[in-house]
Each structure stands twice: as structure tokens, then as C-alpha cells.
Amino acid sequence: MLRNPALKTIHAATQRHVSSQVRHYSRRALTTLAAFPDLRMETMVQTTPKHGMDVIHDPLLSKGTAFSLSERERLGIRGLVPPRTQEMDKQLQRIIRNLRECRTPLEKFVFMTALQDRNETLYYRLLIDNLEELSQIIYTPTVGEACQRFHSIYRRSRGMYFSSLDRGQMAAMVHNWPHDQVDVIVVTDGSRVLGLGDLGANGMQIPIGKLSLYVAGGGIRPTSILPVVLDVGTNNESLLNDPLYLGMGHRRLEGDEYYSFVDEWVHAIQNRYPNALIQFEDFKYPHAYNLLHKYKDNICCFNDDIQSTSAVALAGVLAALKARGKAIDDLNEERIICVGAGSAGVGVCEGIIDCMVEQGKVKSREEAYSKIWMLDQHGLIGNSNLSSSASASPIGVGDRANLDERQLCYLKKDMSDRMSLEEVVKAIKPTVVLGLSGAPGVFTEGAIRAMAEGVEKPCVFPLSNPTHQSECTAEQAFEWTDGRAIFASGSPFKDVEYKGKIRKVNQINNAMSFPGLGLGITVSRASRVTGKMFMETAITIANMATEDQLKNGVLFPGVGQLREVSKEVAAKVCEVAYDQGLARAQLRQGVSLKNIIEESMWDPEYVPLIRVDGHM
Numbered sequence: 157m158l159r160n161p162a163l164k165t166i167h168a169a170t171q172r173h174v175s176s177q178v179r180h181y182s183r184r185a186l187t188t189l190a191a192f193p194d195l196r197m198e199t200m201v202q203t204t205p206k207h208g209m210d211v212i213h214d215p216l217l218s219k220g221t222a223f224s225l226s227e228r229e230r231l232g233i234r235g236l237v238p239p240r241t242q243e244m245d246k247q248l249q250r251i252i253r254n255l256r257e258c259r260t261p262l263e264k265f266v267f268m269t270a271l272q273d274r275n276e277t278l279y280y281r282l283l284i285d286n287l288e289e290l291s292q293i294i295y296t297p298t299v300g301e302a303c304q305r306f307h308s309i310y311r312r313s314r315g316m317y318f319s320s321l322d323r324g325q326m327a328a329m330v331h332n333w334p335h336d337q338v339d340v341i342v343v344t345d346g347s348r349v350l351g352l353g354d355l356g357a358n359g360m361q362i363p364i365g366k367l368s369l370y371v372a373g374g375g376i377r378p379t380s381i382l383p384v385v386l387d388v389g390t391n392n393e394s395l396l397n398d399p400l401y402l403g404m405g406h407r408r409l410e411g412d413e414y415y416s417f418v419d420e421w422v423h424a425i426q427n428r429y430p431n432a433l434i435q436f437e438d439f440k441y442p443h444a445y446n447l448l449h450k451y452k453d454n455i456c457c458f459n460d461d462i463q464s465t466s467a468v469a470l471a472g473v474l475a476a477l478k479a480r481g482k483a484i485d486d487l488n489e490e491r492i493i494c495v496g497a498g499s500a501g502v503g504v505c506e507g508i509i510d511c512m513v514e515q516g517k518v519k520s521r522e523e524a525y526s527k528i529w530m531l532d533q534h535g536l537i538g539n540s541n542l543s544s545s546a547s548a549s550p551i552g553v554g555d556r557a558n559l560d561e562r563q564l565c566y567l568k569k570d571m572s573d574r575m576s577l578e579e580v581v582k583a584i585k586p587t588v589v590l591g592l593s594g595a596p597g598v599f600t601e602g603a604i605r606a607m608a609e610g611v612e613k614p615c616v617f618p619l620s621n622p623t624h625q626s627e628c629t630a631e632q633a634f635e636w637t638d639g640r641a642i643f644a645s646g647s648p649f650k651d652v653e654y655k656g657k658i659r660k661v662n663q664i665n666n667a668m669s670f671p672g673l674g675l676g677i678t679v680s681r682a683s684r685v686t687g688k689m690f691m692e693t694a695i696t697i698a699n700m701a702t703e704d705q706l707k708n709g710v711l712f713p714g715v716g717q718l719r720e721v722s723k724e725v726a727a728k729v730c731e732v733a734y735d736q737g738l739a740r741a742q743l744r745q746g747v748s749l750k751n752i753i754e755e756s757m758w759d760p761e762y763v764p765l766i767r768v769d770g771h772m
């Protein structure tokens with residue numbers, strides 16, 4: 157895309173690069189751009205060396221039926237599309253009507269994917285204008301089903317796959333990606349897709365969906381994103397046994413083999429795209445942590461499930477403090493239960509601990525750990541020397557996985573190991589219960605009712621995705637707390653009518669954090685992603701709701717306002733990047749950070765296409 161404040165600049169540019177077709181017009185004394193009536197009032201044009209069918213079939217260039225006559229002429233597509241030029245608003249009417257005729261969410265997903273594959277400008281316009289509704293299709297919850305069915309609904313490739321066959325080849329392979337500028341990469345190994353477990357290469361839909369939100373919510377350019385799957389195999393038996401599965405049909409690489417595979421990829425990517433932000437997504441525990449700690453101080457990267465989920469969960473807890481008439485620096489007074497000790501559970505709790513320590517109201521990190529009770533799939537992480545009640549475990553019994561030092565920080569020496577959620581609730585009277593377990597129904601009626609007896613406004617946050625993996629439903633949360641709950645879930649629920657009153661639900665999903673973070677990193681060209689950026693993101697989001705919204709149980713804006721949220725988050729992340737000396741971009745003087753952010757956000761609109769002989 158070429159920003160051109162003066163037409164004469166366009167003219168000069170086209171003179172330098174004009175294709176033979178345009179030259180043909182020039183020779184006919186059309187040097188005043190009379191051949192480009194669509195350019196007269198324009199300040200922006202897009203150039204391409206392509207013409208004919210190649211333009212129509214390139215989703216980054218195609219306008220479908222919206223090509224103007226003069227564009228059709230100069231791009232050699234006259235007669236190749238229906239004669240009537242249909243502007244974007246008409247296209248949107250048609251698309252929305254067709255979309256609403258799809259019967260199931262998965263059909264809508266396939267429809268949206270097809271649109272993205274035909275015309276990205278229109279896809280993103282539709283998405284931005286209907287973010288709340290359509291994020292539920294291209295993102296959670298429907299994207300979960302799309303991953304499970306990926307190999308059946310597969311139509312056309314998007315993104316890049318690096319598989320166990322590609323070891324030793326990755327440095328060359330990265331050059332197969334057609335774009336020289338990449339700002340954001342989302343990469344998964346598909347080992348823990350949402351709360352759905354190991355989905356192998358089918359996990360590709362997750363990076364694609366996340367990156368769609370980077371574009372729609374964070375204004376990153378669609379040409380500057382790269383979805384990646386590292387296909388190191390799968391341990392999912394049904395995929396291994398499915399002849400139609402598209403990923404590698406062997407078990408997962410583990411140990412050194414696994415880490416050297418990821419390392420080869422990281423180096424290959426760094427070589428071609430040294431400035432790109434890498435988002436690690438849906439890696440199982442403890443790989444997620446190990447990779448984060450290996451790379452976070454050396455390259456510009458973060459783990460979404462650990463750090464972004466942590467930022468938004470912290471934002472939810474802080475906003476809920478305000479909703480209960482407290483200040484956000486009263487965090488140390490909370491008693492928090494976290495059900496789930498995987499990457500998201502541990503990450504969320506670490507963010508809360510960091511914030512307590514930062515606020516200075518706890519004397520030590522150890523004191524902060526004493527405010528959080530963590531349960532894994534066997535129950536409370538407690539003292540196994542005290543009498544155990546393993547059979548009462550809310551999420552099944554079995555051998556407790558070996559706990560590592562991150563999880564052991566939360567061990568409660570004075571309480572029995574494996575106590576059930578209800579037992580823990582009765583013992584400690586929590587103010588907040590967080591669900592990051594991927595185990596639906598773990599927030600039992602007994603546990604939530606017991607919680608509601610102990611506090612006026614219990615914060616019930618079942619954060620597992622997609623919706624059917626949620627630890628309880630919104631209806632249950634309000635019913636079991638007599639409508640007093642402050643409710644937030646990872647995937648969307650509808651507001652609930654309880655005893656004649658509408659009870660508000662919130663969505664605490666890392667989507668509120670990563671698009672703004674990516675925008676801030678891209679604008680500042682920050683070299684690293686830091687813990688401070690996530691902490692400030694949390695505080696920024698926690699301060700977005702008005703007094704009235706808080707009173708009504710609304711903790712912060714919904715996904716529908718993602719662009720606004722992202723602007724605020726991006727401005728804060730930029731500020732931190734400059735404060736921490738990590739920013740490499742020179743910002744224009746005399747223009748506010750917010751304005752710079754806003755101007756840098758890509759907005760899907762059609763701009764005149766000009767054919768050129770080479771790249772400009």
C-alpha cells in the first residue's frame with residue numbers, strides 16, 4: 157500500500173513503474189490521470205505486478221465485484237467479473253444474508269474461511285463491523301470444533317507447516333513464505349488446543365483465528381501475519397488412526413529431539429524475520445514454560461496462554477475489586493482458588509502474585525503465594541502427610557502428576573493433599589474462584605453454593621475454552637449464588653435473566669490483550685516482550701469500565717469493542733517499551749502516542765489498484 161498525499165506523487169510513481177497497459181494510456185496523452193478517474197480524489201493506492209485472473213484470485217488484492225471500470229481496464233480483468241460494479245456496502249449485504257442462512261456455527265466457519273480465501277478486505281470489514289457475533293465463529297468457541305474437524309473441512313492452505321520431515325530444511329523453507337515483511341507470527345504445536353487436548357496439525361485453525369483478531373482488533377496488516385504449525389506428531393489416537401488426518405502420523409517428538417526441532421524453527425524465522433513478534437500458543441505444560449524461559453530474554457516473543465491469559469485474568473480480578481467497592485491495590489486481601497495447574501493456571505496465578513508483590517502490600521513473594529490455593533486434576537495441592545480425601549476429588553482420581561517447582565510454590569502445608577474444591581471452599585471462604593482446568597463441570601453446585609455463603613459477591617470465573625469446557629455455566633453461577641455472582645468466562649455466554657433481572661456476563665479471554673500488545677510492539681519495534689507490559693495491560697483493561705458498568709457487574713468492554721481496547725493497550729505497551737529502553741522505532745515528535753497508534757492501524761477499505769512492472 158502506498159500512501160500518497162499528492163496526486164502528482166502517484167503520477168510520478170506510475171510513470172516510473174507503469175505496466176505496458178498503463179503506458180498505452182499514457183501515450184494517448186492521458187498523463188493527467190484522466191485514465192484513472194478513480195484516483196483523482198484518492199490519497200492512497202495499492203500497486204501490484206499482477207494482472208488478469210491472478211488479481212481476481214489473490215485474496216489480498218481481490219475486490220470481488222467491486223472493481224471499478226477503470227480498474228478492470230488497467231488490470232486486464234474487463235469481462236472477467238459480472239458487469240455491475242458493486243460497492244462494499246452491497247457486498248456486505250449479500251454476504252451477511254448468505255452467512256445468516258448457514259445452519260450451524262461450523263457451516264458459518266467454513267463460509268467465513270471461504271470469504272477470507274477470496275477477499276480479505278471484505279472478510280476483515282465484515283469481521284470488524286460484527287466482531288461480537290463473528291469472533292464466536294472464527295475464534296472461540298467455534299474454532300475449537302473447526303480444529304477437531306480440520307482434516308474434514310479442509311479446503312485450501314493458509315499459513316506454514318514445519319514437520320518432522322523438514323528437519324535441516326527450515327532455514328531454506330522460511331523463504332517460501334511470499335511476504336518480506338512479517339510483524340506477527342502465531343505458532344502452535346497443537347499439543348493443548350484450548351481445553352480440547354492434543355489435536356496435532358489440526359491446531360492450525362488457532363494461529364489463523366488469533367491472527368484474524370490481530371488484524372481485526374489490533375489493526376495489524378493482513379500481509380504481515382504468519383500462522384505456523386510445528387508438526388512434531390500427535391499422541392491423539394483417533395487422529396493417528398484416521399487415514400484422512402493431514403498431519404504427521406507418528407507420536408510426538410519429546411525431549412532433546414523436540415527442543416532442537418523448535419530451536420531450528422526459531423533460528424530459521426529469526427534469520428528471515430528478525431523483527432517479528434512470535435506468539436507461542438497452545439503448547440502443553442511444561443513445554444510452554446520451558447520454551448518461554450528459553451527464548452523470552454533473547455527474542456521478541458511471549459506465550460499467550462501463560463502471559464496474555466494472566467493479564468486478562470488479573471484485569472478481571474482487579475476490576476472485580478472495584479465492582480465490590482474496593483481499590484485495585486487491595487488485591488492482597490483476596491482469597492483466590494485456582495482450579496487448574498497447567499500453563500494457563502500457573503501463568504494466571506504468577507501474574508496475580510507479581511501484582512501483589514508490585515503493590516507492596518505483601519512482605520514477600522511467599523506471603524503472596526499463601527493467598528492462592530491451587531488444585532490440579534486430583535484436588536488441592538496440599539500436604540500428603542495429612543489425611544487425604546482423594547476420593548472426594550472433583551476432577552477424578554489417579555496418580556498425581558509430578559509437581560514442579562512452579563506448582564509447588566502453592567503447596568499448602570497446613571491442608572490435606574487432594575481436598576476437593578468444595579472442601580477447600582468451606583475451609584478458606586474464597587472471594588474468587590478461577591477455572592483453568594479444561595474440565596467442564598468442575599465448579600460444582602456444592603462448591604459454588606458454599607462460596608456464596610461466605611461472601612457477598614463471589615467472583616466465579618470459569619475460564620476454560622471453548623464454551624462446553626467451561627467449569628460451570630453462567631446460569632449455574634447465578635442460580636447457585638442467588639444472582640450475586642460476578643461472572644466471567646473464557647468463552648462467551650449470554651447474559652442471564654434471574655429472578656426477573658438481567659445478570660451481566662463478562663468474557664475474560666486473552667483476545668482482549670494480545671492484539672493490542674502486538675500493535676504496541678509493532679509500532680514501537682520493541683525488541684522484547686516484558687512482564688511489565690502484561691502488568692500494565694492488565695491495569696489498563698481493569699480501568700476501562702465506568703462506575704455504572706461496574707455496579708451492574710460489567711468488568712470491562714466486550715470483544716465488540718476490541719479495537720478501542722487494543723488502542724489503549726497498545727499505547728501503554730509502547731510507553732513501557734520506551735521506558736524500558738526496548739523500543740527501536742523513532743516516533744514522530746509532537747503527535748500523541750494514541751494518534752500514532754491509531755494512524756498505524758490498518759482499516760479494511762478498497763483503494764485503487766494500480767498495475768506496476770515490479771515492486772515499489
Ligand SMILES: O=C([O-])CC(=O)C(=O)O
Nearest residue numbers: 296350351461621665666
Ligand atoms: O483461544 C482462546 O479462546 C483462549 C486461549 O488462548 C486458550 O484457551 O488456549
Ligand SMILES: [Mg+2]
Nearest residue numbers: 350437438461
Ligand atoms: Mg491458547
